[in-house]
Amino acid sequence: GAGVSQSPSNKVTEKGKDVELRCDPISGHTALYWYRQSLGQGLEFLIYFQGNSAPDKSGLPSDRFSAERTGGSVSTLTIQRTQQEDSAVYLCASSPIGPQKLFFGSGTQLSVL
Amino acid sequence: KQEVTQIPAALSVPEGENLVLNCSFTDSAIYNLQWFRQDPGKGLTSLLLIQSSQREQTSGRLNASLDKSSGRSTLYIAASQPGDSATYLCAVSTATGNQFYFGTGTSLTVIP
Numbered sequence: 161g162a163g164v165s166q167s168p169s170n171k172v173t174e175k176g177k178d179v180e181l182r183c184d185p186i187s188g189h190t191a192l193y194w195y196r197q198s199l200g201q202g203l204e205f206l207i208y209f210q211g212n213s214a215p216d217k218s219g220l221p222s223d224r225f226s227a228e229r230t231g232g233s234v235s236t237l238t239i240q241r242t243q244q245e246d247s248a249v250y251l252c253a254s255s256p257i258g259p260q261k262l263f264f265g266s267g268t269q270l271s272v273l
Numbered sequence: 274k275q276e277v278t279q280i281p282a283a284l285s286v287p288e289g290e291n292l293v294l295n296c297s298f299t300d301s302a303i304y305n306l307q308w309f310r311q312d313p314g315k316g317l318t319s320l321l322l323i324q325s326s327q328r329e330q331t332s333g334r335l336n337a338s339l340d341k342s343s344g345r346s347t348l349y350i351a352a353s354q355p356g357d358s359a360t361y362l363c364a365v366s367t368a369t370g371n372q373f374y375f376g377t378g379t380s381l382t383v384i385p
Contacts, residue, residue: 164316193372193373195375200377201377202277202362202375202376202377202378203362203364203373203375205372205373205374208371208372210371216371216372218371218372219372251316251317253316253317259304259305259366259367259371259373260305260322261307261319261322262307262309262317262319262364262373263319264309264316264317264318264319265316266314266315266316267315267316
């Protein structure tokens with residue numbers, strides 16, 4: 161595609177429900193990052209995928225968060241048993257390889273009621 | 274852990290003025306530094322990327338400098354326009370390249 165695509169753009173869920181957020185990176189980009197942006201806060205690193213290497217999961221805030229990347233392309237971020245503090249904008253970014261110019265999607269606004 | 278600070282948090286200037294945004298970081302062992310622009314409700318757009326071995330990068334009216342030893346970068350915007358109004362963020366990547374550390378941004382308003 162022309163850019164990084166994220167879906168859904170908005171998600172409202174009830175506390176305790178599971179949610180899945182999708183990221184479709186730019187074709188051919190081997191590096192994929194997930195970040196979280198809370199109101200008035202900076203971007204918080206969640207997870208990094210590089211090619212077929214084991215992902216860097218050091219930023220995941222709890223074991224309720226998990227992510228996978230299938231076939232080196234599409235990535236899904238799953239949050240189980242959502243809590244109100246999970247409400248934020250979840251941003252995905254890709255780059256051709258490693259820490260080079262990042263291309264961001266428009267994000268998913270998650271609201272947990 | 275790398276800490277990135279941006280000053281000022283907000284800035285309002287009249288159209289046509291030249292301005293400087295500041296970014297500082299605590300660990301000089303970086304791979305590169307990137308400046309982004311974020312418009313309300315949107316994702317981030319990369320403006321300039323400076324590798325650790327470089328001193329500056331230019332794109333149009335934008336010029337970014339990097340002084341790795343002192344842990345500082347500046348983004349210079351010449352002849353500001355209302356369309357430049359946005360939040361500007363800087364980010365540094367770790368030497369291992371696994372993640373970028375972001376500042377909290379400078380919210381810029383250019384008044385017509």
